[in-house]
Amino acid sequence: MPFGKRVPTGYLRVPMDTLVRVTDLSRSFGRHQVLSHVDLCLGTGQVLGLLGPNGAGKTTCLRLLGGMLAPTSGRIEILGVDLRRQPLEAKRHLGYLPERPPLYPELLVDEYLTYCARLRRIPRGGIAEAVKVARERCGLEDSGGRLIAKLSKGYRQRLGIAQAILHKPRLLILDEPTEGLDPFQMRELRGLIRDLANDAGIILSSHLLPEVQAVCDRVVILHQGRIQLDARMADGPPTNIWRVKLRERTNAERLTDLPHVVGAVAIGTGGFRIDLDREGTSADLARAIVEADLGLLELTPERSDLERVFFDLIGAEELT
């Protein structure tokens, strides 16, 4: 089980160099409570994945952390600075990529990044270097002279990330950073996030559970404005679990006799959860079932552990 022990929120081990400390954060829009009693701590080197179904309060939580919304109650400290009392000081350490990259289509990429560098108060002499480094890190080396309006969605997303990391922030908040990226870009972004996490803390929200599992070392699941899970992701051995549906009535023992099968558990009518050894592949399993004449109807990979935990927490209605 690649998940650590579930811990009550607010009692996680506090890292020595706390970047963000969120205490009892609540936010409501009118009568609608979007976020309630959220406690969170993040240290340097941590990548925190914020998960939750639509309307769970992820974006609200990130906007509160970015200082774009004021909390109804609670407190946010960034490097010990209260975001509400000293917003300018706190925001200096912050890099933020909103859901939609905040771009000006009429500007050139370099003009835009230079403007962002000035807004972030990078000293005049260091702006050109900062822009160059951010462009390189986000794969925009050859795009400096391109008009933002002419950029594809993936490139706009890259530019949004570039503006967020331009000033080497200690805390990076990324709202759906993989949105619009192709699989290659996603892999590059994963590397970039791990690279940035060497000297910063990163909070990212995503709908893509495998993406969060691949890049984050901690995951927070929000549902109906409350933290349902705050757990570290341990590096467990990779699993090789499959689900099959068979036409013929059989029992789990018969399946365990098949080659490469370590264990089998019956789930519902004709359904089994089968654990293969390291050498076994889905093709081996399919062949073995067909040869045993069990009438293979379905063969699907078992959901990742994060996915299972997610659905367990969010409730049975999403299971379908």
Added chain:
Amino acid sequence: MIAVIASREVRSGLVTPLPWVLLGVGQVVLAWIFLQVIEDFSGLGAEERVASLTQEMTMNLFGFAAVIAMLAAPLLAMRMLSGEFRDGSFDLLDAAPVRLGQILVGKFVGLMVLLTPLCLLPAANILLLAGATEIDGGQVAAATLGLWLAALMFGAIGLHASSLTAQPGAAVLVAFGLLLFFSIVGRADALSTQSLSLFGWMSWNEHLFWFLLGAVRLGDLAYFILFTGFFLALTHRRLANRRLQ
């Protein structure tokens, strides 16, 4: 930081066609009025002329230029806040270590830089006559100052309307509504038997009138600065409230 934001606004403004179209259309309208005034004035005998040529020019050219500025300011301002709310680019400023006041003043300065060429157009037209006839430079300067101050106020109203909604079209309509109110509120004087001098005072055209006559009065200066400050303060409040809503 104000200069950084203002220069970005100007840069973004200049690469879009809107200010150029406004300037072009403004010049065509002013040139037409210019020709009409010249024709009417030159058609009259010396004893029939009730006002000097400069007077005729300032009253007509600057009066129309004020109406053009009144149309232009909301159109230029709608992009600055309302358009940014809609496109999500305001988040960049919101997450940056910049005060709301600096954002607002930066945008207002940018708007004024874009509106200033429009305010200089009537003076440029009148100066074409400098070699041919005697022009009262003081009166033209006073009228230009008045027009610029009026544009300042229109800009502040435009920005305020722009801060109210994420729909730029709606922001323009709100701004036009407010500006129309400030244009016709002085008419309440004529409708009532009693003297309602407050309404007369609230109307911008009453104050601009004195500038066009060449009189720079403290009260008129105060009027434009007061209302500009008032609408900027309202906009600041609105931006601060967005974080609470």
